[in-house]
Amino acid sequence: MAKYKVLGIADNEETRIDLRRRLGKEEEIALVGFAGMNTDVLTKINGYAPQVVLLVNETSNSGVMEIAQRIYQGFPGIAIVLLTQTNSTEVLNKAMQSGVRRVVSIDEIDELKNLIVQAAIFEQARAVETGREPRVVSIYGASGGSGKTTIAVNLAVMMAKSGRRVALLDLCLCYGDVDLLLNINARDTIIELVQEKSTFNIDDIKSFTMQHSSGLTVLCSPTSPKYAEYVTQNHIETIISVMRPYFDFIFIDLPCDLSDCTLTALESSDDILLVAKRDIPNLRAAKAMLGIMTTLQQQEKIDLVINDDGPSVLSDADFERVLEIPIGHRIPEDPRTAKKCQERGEPFVISEPRSSLTMAMKRIAKYCIRKDERRTSN
Ligand SMILES: Nc1ncnc2c1ncn2[C@@H]1O[C@H](COP(=O)(O)OP(=O)(O)OP(=O)(O)O)[C@@H](O)[C@H]1O
Ligand SMILES: [Mg+2]
Structure with missing residues (x-):
């Protein structure tokens, strides 16, 4: 399981030992180190790049709010959690003004881990420009x-x-099912967004997205196919370009048609994972799609993914010869794990971390990150 990196800020050695004892063995948290309540803090934050800073104010040190403010202004994207002796209205007000996301009083210390994770998830969902180009x-x-x-x-x-910071857009406008696989109750969808707003900024879009417990921001598809026609290619183009600066990665789930909306999404993407099973109908459809992508000069973006990979009359060489691109990734056949994810709304990367499907996802995720890093360093 991935962990949220937490940097503790506390002067007292006993406090540090106590926090190590409380948080050291937590699955969702990595307590990466400590800094003292001084200028050392900013250097340590630069070094450790934590997602959460846990500020401990044991002696009602007045400098603590100043430090919180400097972190808030200098490091957008880091959640600040303040552990205090008391959460009086005065402390809460000052903390709020200083950019603290969560004040935890000593009475709530048993809840500390959960409150830290919550703060990290909320901070991830906040609309802060990342300052770098995301990958779509x-x-x-x-x-x-x-x-x-x-x-x-x-x-x-x-x-x-x-x-x-990751978003997932369900652009299967007729029969989208991302909400099912994530067990999300889609109160708002892309339809509510485009019907209520003629132009939209990131806050408008955010108010129609749903938040998954992993920190993922999800824009769900319409609840009925009858609404699909209300979404236009202009909407798709605007949604992607408005969201771009606020995320590291935006993933788009597409239907298998080549409607104007789908083509707009493909053209707005930096990468396309072309998924095919190892059979003749899939091979033929992939060949036709690649032809269109070549005409539209989009073929360079494509990586071929063979999914549900089991015994077949078609070899790797057959696929690569017909499609004239190499196979980028193979995902093994594992109907039990895949079905469970579908039926329970639990992504297998969370519930089945050791499954062969999760391992395959890890390889693809690493590949996407490497591609992003290569592009950033060029
Ligand atoms: N690697 C795999 N091994 C076994 N079963 C899989 C695998 N990947 C997906 N499946 C199963 O295949 C079925 C179709 O998967 P999924 O809904 O993700 O496909 P899709 O391409 O999104 O379909 P649609 O075109 O309808 O949107 C599901 O039952 C899913 O559990
Ligand atoms: Mg689908």
Whole structure:
């Protein structure tokens, strides 16, 4: 399981020992180190790059709010949690003004771990410009049922769990099922967004997205196919371009059609994972899709993913010869794990961390990150 990195800020050695004892063995938290309540803090934050700073104010040190303020202003994206002796109204007010996300009084110390995780998840969901170009990755497959949604959901959750800011857009406008696989009650969807607003900024979009417990931001598809026609390619283009600066990765789950909306999403993407099963209908559909992508000069973005990979008359060489691109990734066949994820709404990257499907997702996630780093360093 990915852990939230926490940097403790406390002068007292006994406090540090106590926090190590409380948080050291937690699965969701990595207590990476401590800094003293002085200028050392900012250097340590730069070094450790934590997602959460846990400030401990034992002696009602007045400098603590000043430190919180400097972290808040200098390090957008870090959640500040303040552990205090008392959470009087005065302390709460000062903490709020200083950018503290959560004040935890000593009486709530048993809840500390949960409150830290909560603060990290909320901070991840906050609309803060990341200051870097995100990667927009579409998951497409020319044949129905090739595993697009399974891959999109698990890849996005895995990236979000690693502390990155990640969004997943369900652009299967007729029969989207991302909400099912994530067990999300889709109160708002892309339809409410485009019907209520003629133009929208990031706060508008955020108010129609749902938050998954992994920290993933999800824009759900319409609840009925009859609404699909209300979403236009202009909407898709605007949503992607408005969201871009606020996320490290945006994943898009697409249907197998080539409607204007799907094409707009593909053209707005930096990478396309073309998912196919190892059979003749999938091979033929992938070939047709690649032809269109070549005409649109989008073929360079494509990585071929063979999913649900089991015995077949078609070899790797057959696929690569017909499609004229190499196989980028193989995801093994594991119907039990895949089904469980679908039926329980639990991504297998969380509930089955050791499964072969999770291992395959890890490889794809690493590949996406490497590609992003290569591009940033060029
Ligand atoms: N690697 C795998 N091994 C076994 N079963 C899989 C695998 N990947 C996906 N499946 C199963 O295949 C079925 C289709 O998967 P999924 O819904 O992700 O496909 P899709 O391409 O999104 O379908 P659609 O075209 O309808 O949107 C599901 O029952 C899923 O559990
Ligand atoms: Mg699907």
